[in-house]
Amino acid sequence: MPQLHSTENCFVPISEIIAVEETEFNKKQRNIGRWQKMAKLHAFTVYYVKKARNHRWRCSDATFWCEDEHLCNQWTQALKELLEMQKSRPKQLLVYINPYGGKRQGKRIYEQKVAPLFSLASISTDVVITEHANHAKDNLFEVNIYKYDGVVCVGGDGMFSEVMHGLIGRMQKDSGIDQNNPKASLVQCNIRIGIIPAGSTDCICYSTVGISDPVTSALHIILGDCQPLDVSSVHHNNTFLKYSVSLLGYGFYGDILKDSEKKRWMGPMRYDYSGFKTFLSHHYYEGTIAYQPAKHTHGSPRDKERCRTGCYICKQSEKQLAEQSKERGLKHEEGEEEWKVIKGKFLAINAVSMSCACPRSPKGLSPAAHLADGSADLILVRKCSRFDFLRYLVRHTNQDDQFDFPFVDVYRVKCFQFTSKLSEDNESNVMDIGKKRFGQFCRDHPACCCSIVNSTWNCDGETLDSSAVEVRVHCQLMKLFARGIEEDCKDEAAHSQSSIEQLL
Numbered sequence: 001m002p003q004l005h006s007t008e009n010c011f012v013p014i015s016e017i018i019a020v021e022e023t024e025f026n027k028k029q030r031n032i033g034r035w036q037k038m039a040k041l042h043a044f045t046v047y048y049v050k051k052a053r054n055h056r057w058r059c060s061d062a063t064f065w066c067e068d069e070h071l072c073n074q075w076t077q078a079l080k081e082l083l084e085m086q087k088s089r090p091k092q093l094l095v096y097i098n099p100y101g102g103k104r105q106g107k108r109i110y111e112q113k114v115a116p117l118f119s120l121a122s123i124s125t126d127v128v129i130t131e132h133a134n135h136a137k138d139n140l141f142e143v144n145i146y147k148y149d150g151v152v153c154v155g156g157d158g159m160f161s162e163v164m165h166g167l168i169g170r171m172q173k174d175s176g177i178d179q180n181n182p183k184a185s186l187v188q189c190n191i192r193i194g195i196i197p198a199g200s201t202d203c204i205c206y207s208t209v210g211i212s213d214p215v216t217s218a219l220h221i222i223l224g225d226c227q228p229l230d231v232s233s234v235h236h237n238n239t240f241l242k243y244s245v246s247l248l249g250y251g252f253y254g255d256i257l258k259d260s261e262k263k264r265w266m267g268p269m270r271y272d273y274s275g276f277k278t279f280l281s282h283h284y285y286e287g288t289i290a291y292q293p294a295k296h297t298h299g300s301p302r303d304k305e306r307c308r309t310g311c312y313i314c315k316q317s318e319k320q321l322a323e324q325s326k327e328r329g330l331k332h333e334e335g336e337e338e339w340k341v342i343k344g345k346f347l348a349i350n351a352v353s354m355s356c357a358c359p360r361s362p363k364g365l366s367p368a369a370h371l372a373d374g375s376a377d378l379i380l381v382r383k384c385s386r387f388d389f390l391r392y393l394v395r396h397t398n399q400d401d402q403f404d405f406p407f408v409d410v411y412r413v414k415c416f417q418f419t420s421k422l423s424e425d426n427e428s429n430v431m432d433i434g435k436k437r438f439g440q441f442c443r444d445h446p447a448c449c450c451s452i453v454n455s456t457w458n459c460d461g462e463t464l465d466s467s468a469v470e471v472r473v474h475c476q477l478m479k480l481f482a483r484g485i486e487e488d489c490k491d492e493a494a495h496s497q498s499s500i501e502q503l504l
Ligand SMILES: Nc1ncnc2c1ncn2[C@@H]1O[C@H](COP(=O)(O)OP(=O)(O)OP(=O)(O)O)[C@@H](O)[C@H]1O
Pocket: 097, 098, 099, 100, 101, 102, 103, 129, 130, 131, 132, 133, 134, 135, 154, 155, 156, 157, 158, 159, 160, 162, 198, 199, 200, 201, 202, 203, 268, 461
């Protein structure tokens, strides 16, 4: 009876095999004398995902060989057929590379680390190297997107945002939905986006995969992972401004972004420089926030549990969404629910639809936020001393609870509106013109850092023009090639049922 031998003893679920290839078996590689006397050997190599520490994935391989050519072919054929049955895997991808994102390494990263893996997995690609901002977004309105199984962006959060706007915008256009209507039920986008991180913050990649690593992300794309994602729409006066999936930040994060845009030449360091400058300036802003609590979801921003692969809370929201679309026509009760109103002076107003974990802040701005529960966490940091604000910021980087301060409030919301004091004054026409012209800072208290100019909104790394905004979370509006952060990758692999070892 002919036997199959292998170079490695390993246990690999079919779902984690990248490719199977016939191999030239090189006897010289094996320094065992008796092999020299053997008849011609036939071999095939299985490329598979090896899970390393900290959510990092690598491509590993094991070669199997035997003397019987027929047996070897049967194995190769059977494995290839099993791979063909993995229907969620992409075959054709549209790739956009921002050559100027982050440390300007996007093109090199794609060519050296990602393209060889896509080619190993027999994925065909159309690659566009962007020539200017909005190139990818505009292009997505022109190409036949329906022939692709997914769109990949190589760059940072800003590049992802472009691709997301292109895809969501295109879906609404093709379905006749008016994006300017803040109450419109948007059409879900089923074409998945893959992110190859090559930016400065890479928060969306980190929060959905657990690491910013191009090879890991490429492997998630190859395996055909699928992670639904909440998207917030931002409007001003019935005009659509932007979509957001990570941070919508007014005050501190808005000011950092505005300052850092002038320092793009610094690369990722610009955020540290502008962060320090903004921290020292200690500006706070007056305004009114009205929000509707997210009553449909059971979680709370103060939960100890985190959103992880297969998250129960996100699954519940998915079920609710499916029920809602079945009952289409029966309008749901958003308008009837009560609005809560908060007025105050704030150093930062942050609304996050996901944790916003990134290498700078590994647990994120709201560690218990969910990727796909149809809600955002609204974090209000009220006027406090510089020292207290520093304590708050430092808690983004350690294990302590960043919401455990008397000057920080957090709410899980499904929609909110913000109006700055300045625009309220403007609208009610009681604005003192002298204030507008001369006083950048509060004339009553010159040293109090109370800014009577508006801050701007940082929307996933892009500045918005209006300070008054209306924001609504659209549950699971789009999908990524990701699976959320895994609890413990190694254990999961060891417990999987479908494996080569079982087949052997
Ligand atoms: N060829 C290009 N030239 C100039 N700008 C571009 C080009 N291609 C894309 N962009 C724009 O560059 C902006 C920033 O890119 P990207 O997000 O990749 O890097 P980053 O800003 O360094 O990283 P992060 O967003 O993670 O902080 C994007 O908003 C995108 O619109």
